[in-house]
Amino acid sequence: MKLKFKKWTEEEFFEMREEVLKGWPTGAEVDLEEAVKYHKALPESKSFSKKLMDAKKRGITLAQPRAGVALIEQHIELLNFLDKEGGADLLPSTIDSYTRQNKYENCERGIEESKKAGRSLLNGFPGVNHGVKGCREVVEATNLPLQLRHGTPDARLLSEIMIAAGFTSNEGGGISYNVPYAKNVSIERTIRDWQYVDRLVGWYEEHGVSINREPFGPLTGTLVPPSMSNAVGILEGLLAAEQGVKSITLGYGQCGNLIQDIAAIRSLEEQANEYFEKEGYKGIELTTVFHQWMGGFPEDEAKAFGVISNGASAAALAGATKVIVKTPHEAIGVPTKEANAAGIRATKMVLNLLRGQQLSTSPELEEDIRIIKAETKCILDKVYELGNGDWAVGIVKAFEQGVLDVPFAPSIYNAGKMMPARDNVGKVRYLSVGNVPFTQELIDYNKAQLEERGKYEGRPVNFQMTVDDIFAVGKGTLIGRPE
Numbered sequence: 001m002k003l004k005f006k007k008w009t010e011e012e013f014f015e016m017r018e019e020v021l022k023g024w025p026t027g028a029e030v031d032l033e034e035a036v037k038y039h040k041a042l043p044e045s046k047s048f049s050k051k052l053m054d055a056k057k058r059g060i061t062l063a064q065p066r067a068g069v070a071l072i073e074q075h076i077e078l079l080n081f082l083d084k085e086g087g088a089d090l091l092p093s094t095i096d097s098y099t100r101q102n103k104y105e106n107c108e109r110g111i112e113e114s115k116k117a118g119r120s121l122l123n124g125f126p127g128v129n130h131g132v133k134g135c136r137e138v139v140e141a142t143n144l145p146l147q148l149r150h151g152t153p154d155a156r157l158l159s160e161i162m163i164a165a166g167f168t169s170n171e172g173g174g175i176s177y178n179v180p181y182a183k184n185v186s187i188e189r190t191i192r193d194w195q196y197v198d199r200l201v202g203w204y205e206e207h208g209v210s211i212n213r214e215p216f217g218p219l220t221g222t223l224v225p226p227s228m229s230n231a232v233g234i235l236e237g238l239l240a241a242e243q244g245v246k247s248i249t250l251g252y253g254q255c256g257n258l259i260q261d262i263a264a265i266r267s268l269e270e271q272a273n274e275y276f277e278k279e280g281y282k283g284i285e286l287t288t289v290f291h292q293w294m295g296g297f298p299e300d301e302a303k304a305f306g307v308i309s310n311g312a313s314a315a316a317l318a319g320a321t322k323v324i325v326k327t328p329h330e331a332i333g334v335p336t337k338e339a340n341a342a343g344i345r346a347t348k349m350v351l352n353l354l355r356g357q358q359l360s361t362s363p364e365l366e367e368d369i370r371i372i373k374a375e376t377k378c379i380l381d382k383v384y385e386l387g388n389g390d391w392a393v394g395i396v397k398a399f400e401q402g403v404l405d406v407p408f409a410p411s412i413y414n415a416g417k418m419m420p421a422r423d424n425v426g427k428v429r430y431l432s433v434g435n436v437p438f439t440q441e442l443i444d445y446n447k448a449q450l451e452e453r454g455k456y457e458g459r460p461v462n463f464q465m466t467v468d469d470i471f472a473v474g475k476g477t478l479i480g481r482p483e
């Protein structure tokens with residue numbers, strides 16, 4: 001099928017679907033008509049889209065953890081613990097790494113070994129292997145809306161199974177679950193596979209079931225300049241809207257300077273709406289998600305709670321609809337349920353203290369919004385031009401040429417020419433733009449901010465700043481000052 005930015009016909013979708021459902025025996029459990037009936041029988045309190053829109057209307061920020069273990073019973077216990085002991089507003093099911101690589105045989109072995117060991121030997125929930133029946137046990141034994149969160153370049157079968165089971169939100173996208181997660185999967189392939197996922201959601205929407213889609217905002221979570229992650233988020237929002245998705249949550253990974261982070265969230269929502277309107281999409285319910293710090297964490301748990309709380313306050317002051325919560329075990333690995341719940345409680349405490357407060361505008365905030373929007377526009381205009389008006393084709397060419405370029409991404413399809421670094425107040429700037437098509441004014445603006453830091457630190461503006469910034473938070477500061 002030739003890549004094009006066009007809604008798939010039902011014939012195109014159902015033709016590919018036959019192959020997709022053969023990927024594992026549990027694919028045979030998916031029956032779309034039955035699934036629609038099942039969703040319609042779920043209480044409204046299980047609808048992700050509804051809870052997000054209510055929060056947006058009330059001006060509150062919801063808290064959602066990440067969480068996933070191998071066996072159904074333990075996964076249910078974990079999720080209910082995060083609900084009852086953590087105060088989570090929304091629940092995840094973080095999917096294991098084997099499933100993300102479509103290695104379902106390995107999952108099968110992992111499930112058996114976890115049963116023998118009496119603990120999870122997978123780093124997440126193997127939704128494909130548990131199938132519609134197993135995932136429904138999770139849906140029916142928990143009380144909050146459920147979302148599958150993963151990092152899967154080919155999530156077609158996983159999405160079919162877990163959405164049919166009653167999950168009402170799905171994270172990911174053809175760029176955001178490829179470039180940061182895979183080494184040699186083509187962009188064209190994952191855009192097409194995620195058009196399938198979005199078309200599946202469009203099919204549910206057309207049959208009266210609202211399923212939320214959340215492109216993965218943070219990307220590599222390593223000094224990604226706000227305009228680069230916003231450009232990717234808006235592109236994945238457009239790809240989803242074209243396939244009939246209505247409930248879209250665009251995300252952003254905290255960078256650390258409060259004003260720039262708030263500007264990023266505000267710009268993301270405003271500019272996404274501009275593009276949705278320009279493309280003629282009606283009835284898009286747009287919300288935003290702020291990811292607490294995605295980089296290296298301090299091992300010391302008290303310091304980790306400082307990072308978590310700082311992220312919670314940035315999310316609240318930005319007016320994000322949702323914040324993704326980190327845990328005090330971030331520096332060591334998959335958290336215990338107690339640590340995970342503690343991260344949520346700390347976050348909820350901050351959200352409650354800041355309820356009703358949002359940072360008012362200021363000349364600095366307006367300037368950051370202007371810069372982020374102008375940079376994002378340069379990138380998106382070029383993507384559109386490269387595709388001759390076809391966003392999907394334009395994305396593929398934009399990566400080939402380094403117009404879209406995500407720092408520190410493993411993908412061989414990512415140019416890796418653009419390099420970021422923090423300026424003297426910790427805002428993430430473009431140290432070198434590579435082939436990102438900025439105006440001279442924007443290039444000079446970034447350079448000037450970085451030169452401020454160079455002068456202050458008495459050192460040249462170069463890649464050493466980037467390296468120092470990567471390790472800074474783990475060592476206890478935001479900016480990697482010279483020793």
Ligand SMILES: CCC[C@H]1O[C@@H](n2cnc3c(N)ncnc32)[C@H](O)[C@@H]1O
Pocket residue numbers: 066067068069094123124125326330333334335
């Ligand atoms: C973008 C995903 C990275 C984040 O996703 C967390 N993460 C991964 N797997 C699990 C899991 N099974 N339970 C709780 N958190 C998990 C990591 O710690 C990291 O913060």
